[in-house]
Amino acid sequence: MSHLNATAISRFKHLTQLHAQIIQHSLHNHNYWVSLLISHCTRLRAPPIYTRRIFNSTDQPNVYAFTNMLKFYSHIGAHTDVITLFGCLQISGVTPDAFVFPIVIKSFGKDAIVLHGHVLKTGHQSDRYVRNAIMGMYAKYGPICFARKLFDEMSERMAADWNSMISGYWRWGKRVEAHKLFTLMPERNVITWTAMITGYSNIQDLATARMYFDEMQEKNVVSWNAMLSGYSQNGFAEEAIELFNKMISSNVQPDETTWVSVISSCSERADPNLANSLVKMLNEKNVRLNSFVHTALLDMYAKCGNLEAARKIFNELGAFRNAVTWNAMISAYTRVGDLNSARQLFDKMPGKNVVSWNSMIAGYAQNGQSTMAIDIFKEMIKCSTNIKPDEVTMVSVISACGHLGALELGNWALKFINENQINLSISGYNSLIFMYSKCGNMKEAQRIFNKMKQHDVISFNTLITGFAAHGDGFSAIDLIKKMKKDGFQPDRITYIGVLTACSHSGLIKEGEKLFESIPTPDVDHYACMVDLLGRVGKLDEAKKLIEKMPMAPHAGVYGSLLNASRIRKRIDLGEFAANELFKIEPQNSGNYVLLSNMYASMGKWGNVERVRKEMKVIGVKKTTGWSFVEYNGKLHKFIVGDKSHERSDDIYKLLMELRKKMRVVGYNVDKESVLRDVEDEEKEEMVGTHSEKLAVCFAILVSEKGSSIRIVKNLRVCWDCHEAMKILSKLEGREIIVRDNNRFHLFRDGLCSCNDYW
DNA sequence: GTAGGGTTAG
Incomplete structure (x- = not known):
């Protein structure tokens, strides 16, 4: 046994070398060698089954064997295995030492609270690492004040204690406390600074995050990644890519995490050229890609419109596919409206999670298949007891109910939200406003709007659009005023909503004033104005406005004129508008129908007949209502x-x-x-x-x-x-x-x- | 043995 050399093992770069050693030597009851080999398995990323076999080869594992095996599982994130093995340890009568607890506490997650008493009984709380692990547990899972109490009781603190406490405060949204500890901390290290970058990124204060990033003396790849992912996760794709270039020119070697962030920023830009240049770089650098990077690449190809390349990655990943890979591929299909392919994957997918269901539900909802969206939601709550719908699910479902105008269903979905205590964020409430507006219940829509503690531009736009649909111009105007007062900048949708509302209530003066106030009116705003003028009977002014437009009118502009001409029985303008429409969208049957309706309403059945024949000749089919x-x-x-x-x-x-x-x-x-x-x-x-x-x-x-x-x-x-x-x-x-x-x-x-x- | 960074869904 003596010629099994520890120093030699530590130089091994490949598992096969380790394997040769194991075959040559009988390892029974030699806990020293077993522990040593397992620690090298951790280093060499050996498969779990292989490693466990080494562990099992000793009849009576001692505390070192257990510790290293626990470390191995912890390292690969196999937390259930850590917990089970810790159970074995306790049963086998081995006394856990201080080294065991930090590992086990981490795997227990929020359940580690049961270990706190255990630690106190065994006296291990005197160990600084154990103390740090317990404190970190409270900092992570709460109550954060428990963590602070432990922190305050410490006679001497490691940097890790400060860092755990700071990131704990960030996790619980306590920016002020996090910042205060940061200033109080005697010797900040690279981890402290990185925690601040992440903290500010998570509250979407990228400017401050960047300030910390620029100010820190010593940066490592993790710091760069923190800043990079801050940009990429908050939609600052340009900044992310710029920072990445800076990183390369600063000679910092990107790792897999870096690539994931950069690739995901590239996905957002949906720029095939950028995608190609990234792939070229990956090939040149010949980097090892893990499944995170592969999935990010898959998503990038999909968002850049290259579904074949995405599918190729998906197929090649084979056994390395995880839930995220499947979900990315499913939404790649729903994004382009290929619901059949998406559904096929979905049905085949093993281990669906809430995102899989959400992707499918949203896929149906966004492709006009509201009924299917609701059906699959019903299936979700019926057949999967362990997967709970979340806010994202409910946003899709509620919005599907809105599109259908299905009030009973909408109320049922809301009841579901309340019964299952699903917390709604702004977008959740926005979807409720949308649903009630679409179902004709403006009172309830308004009530929800008023109940919200925070609004965003979409909240205002949704309610304004609701008022517009109900022809309530005054409420829409009041709301845009309130919006400005609350410090929100109206966007193009807001103006479309209010103008439409004015149009539906015949508020010509208010509409004109509003139109003047739009910083850069676009073609849709002109269409609204044409509609407004048309509805109040100023058809000639409407036509003049069209002629004055700084851009080419689109179908909506002429459509409004045609509709107004029909109502006002102005054949000349109606025919003009219809002819323009036939040029722009010759296949839209609606225009032919509008024109023929105009003739019909005036009893000009001959013309009705003519339009009908024309439709037949051109081959336009009326869409069934x-x-x-x-x-x-x-x-x-x-x-x-x-x-x-x-x-x-x-x-x-x-x-x-x-x-x-x-x-x-x-x-x-x-x-x-x-x-x-x-x-x-x-x-x-x-x-x-x-x-x-x-x-x-x-x-x-x-x-x-x-x-x-x-x-x-x-x-x-x-x-x-x-x-x-x-x-x-x-x-x-x-x-x-x-x-x-x-x-x-x-x-x-x-x-x-x-x-x-x- | 401790503290900081990652892919998918609205």
């Missing part, structure tokens, strides 16, 4: 000509009855076309979609008498059905609320709340 009603927590969807709904027969029967009833009260059914035969698809197609009639009938069938009827539809409420809803509201004696893409129309007693058809 759908409407739905939320009933009993379920969404009931209706499409013209589709009779698959279970109550279909009753619905059509009711439609006939209503038609009779109308004749009795004196409406000309054919003229008003309210209940025109839905089988007449050709005419149906020309004058607009009437799926909402089916939806209304369903709602009449299932809802209580006297209650209001709420419908969501995916196309603009057209002239025809607008009239139909007015009449129906009178006939039925109740409110009908229709939400088309972003407008609310409240029909009551034969009138509509909106200003479209004055």
